[in-house]
Structure formats: structure tokens, C-alpha cells
Amino acid sequence: MNFDVFLQSLSKIKNIPLPAEDSHFKMVPPFRRALLKQQEKAVSTAKEAGVLALFYPSDGNLTHFVLILRKTYKGVHSAQVAFPGGKLDASDRNLEKTALRETFEEVGVSSSMVEIKRKLSQVYIPPSNFYVQPFIGITQKTPRFVKQEDEVEAIIEVNLDDFLDESALITRTVKTSYSVDVEVPAFKLNNHVVWGATAMMLSEIKDLLKQLV
16 A cells, blocks of 8 residues: 555544444454453553564555564563563653554654554553553655564564455464464464564554454
């Protein structure tokens, strides 16, 4: 999709109600819904994080957004695909600032280049007990990405048309943080399987954009 056309469509995004759980649950395996019910106490004490879905023009002025592949490490989100972002820091005024700061740290895009267009629905992540606040943002220029070497394995630039294509929706068997193999709905983007909380956020973005473009 041409980036100018995308920007014109995106101008109406603040007027559309967020689909929230209606979108999230499309990408949730059945056990996850039950787990959320069991962990209502944990939700009340969850840590907070902010992430950014950053849209930008490619060299050919086609609309893309950026994801990251996390490094392999001893943790629940090892080697997973995610949006740039991270946990709320004491120096952050709010979660929007968190998302912008972490985006700069992880992929090198300065907050001065980014315009936030919409705050999305929060997503709770049981294994790490985080409430994640996603934001949609844009930059008018093609970014020069610089990955954070100690945390980011790869930067993944996704064409918006590929993401919106229904063939991107797949089902995969993955090993969860509970050491159980489960079949989950997922997105296949640039040959990476995206599932879990990031897929839930992507589902809401997709449902919003489908009403606009």
C-alpha cells in the first residue's frame, strides 16, 4: 500500500472504537482464556510495559512496520518476535514515553521522528506478569534502523499488504513457557512465526486497519 494512501486512511483511526478482546481472542489458544481467569490476582500487581507499532514508508514509498526478533536467552520471551518496547522505567513520564525510548534503544529510531496516532488496548502476559500498552505510531521518513546488539537478534521489516493478506494467518505448534506443546493461531511474517501477546496486538491493529483501508 502506498504510504500516502495509508496516512490518509490513518487520519480517521481515532474515531473507531477499539475492538480489544474481540480481536485479541482470535489469536489466543483456549487454555489462555482459562489461565487469565485463574490469574486475576496477579493482574492487579502486574508490571507495566509500552511497545510501539511503528509504520513508515519504504524506499519505494510502500507502507511497512517494524518488528524485532529477540535474542536467545534464559527467559520466557527468548527468541520470540515482538514489537520494539520494554518495561516502564522510573524516568519515563508515561507508557508512551516508555515505548518511544525503548524503540530508540532497540532499533535506533529517535522519538523526535515519531508521531503517535493511537493508543491500543492493553494486553496481559501471564508468564512474565506484565501489562503491555501498545501504541500505533508513524514516521514520515524511511528510518535507518540500528539494532541493539545485546538484545535484538534481527530487525524485521513487514510490508503492510503482506500482513493484511489472510494467507498470513496460520496455526503452529509451539512450546510455551510452561513447557507444554500447544497449537496456537499465529501470523507468518517474513518467514517468522508471530504468536502470543504480539499476535494479539497485531490482531487488533489488523481489525482497525481493515475498517480504514
